[in-house]
Amino acid sequence: MVRAIERLPKRQRQQQLSRLIVDNPFIADRELSRMLKVSIQTIRLDRLELGIPEQRERLKLMAERSYDAVRSLPLDEVIGDIIDLQLDRSGISMFEIREEHVFSRTGIARGHHVFAQANSLAVAVINDEIALTASADIRFIRSVKLGEKCIAKGYVRSISGGRSKAKVEVFTYVGEEMVFQGSFIIYRSAGEASVERGIEDADRD
Amino acid sequence: MVRAIERLPKRQRQQQLSRLIVDNPFIADRELSRMLKVSIQTIRLDRLELGIPEQRERLKLMAERSYDAVRSLPLDEVIGDIIDLQLDRSGISMFEIREEHVFSRTGIARGHHVFAQANSLAVAVINDEIALTASADIRFIRSVKLGEKCIAKGYVRSISGGRSKAKVEVFTYVGEEMVFQGSFIIYRSAGEASVERGIEDADRD
DNA sequence: ACGCATTTATTACCTGGTCCCAATTCAGTA
């Protein structure tokens, strides 16, 4: 039996539903029911089956993620997903090159995205409230292309200058191949609450 | 007149209220009324006077901010607005530091945005279909803060290696003050692609 | 004692849901 185009079978509708919610977490059931042309109850049953929380919960989760980051470590302000982190020692992050990261003509990632991943990792691995990049020496060893997964590994090499500076080396790989290498000097606030601030005495907010 | 510690005068209570909400935006009026030992209506009047939105709105705003932040770097083709460009010679770009570019705790811009502006400019100034960053040596001279406008000036210093490499220096200013300095080696297609390898010498500090 | 600000209480209403139960529709099969 040929289905009307309007109404999709359950499976496909649920897939659509997930997609819609993923790329607009702010959407409410009412709107979804209009878009998928089913009743609001169906939408709710679908969410239930798919384990998708209600809109408010979704926003709350997003807010929490970005908030926790502020409180502890800027984990959310990081480009790439931190998949391992040993503070003051090392860390690993993963970043997948997608459409929006590449030059559309060539499919090659723009350098600053690869840098951003490495920089974020270098900052994240430093166990401090305030950690800022002071300088960096970087090499793009080979270009990274659409779809490739960049695994960045960061190592804290030294903690010098009365704990106010740290050197972090980051190596980014696609598979076995090294694609990026960077040596970062990170300023830290040196200690728990105060003492030396990173760069020249930044103002507090 | 010595006030009871329990009940503060309006002004102080409202100050407290702001503080409480700032460092826990998730808190609801009910809880606030318990903490400040006033009725829930008073809390609501206070919020009204202070222009503090309800909890749900707060969470929504946070979610929006973090959502925008994730999109902001990836979506832009070029970071910063190119306001002057002489191909193969020099270029100027402007980039304003907004909420989504800073560490929310400190209001200091994340390094990779400043880098991204400079990198984008360095690539843009190279008059070629394919231009990729091969390496860079960068210094963050002072931290850049929320609201500041970064003016990046890029100069093509040399075109060497049979037109396959170019050195571009970028200086970024806030007002008169230099905040960032970078030396970029950019690979260009120089006739045909084959833009694969980058590094040859590994000098690190 | 009066008056004004402040505080509290009350009620109606809103959004965006949950939970539960019943009715309906649809498609395939005995």
Added chain:
DNA sequence: TACTGAATTGGGACCAGGTAATAAATGCGT
């Protein structure tokens, strides 16, 4: 064709966390 089970829809009760508006109570200074 009638039956069955899944899918869909509808409705009601309830919830949190509010807004809005109006009224009543409480301070407190003069």
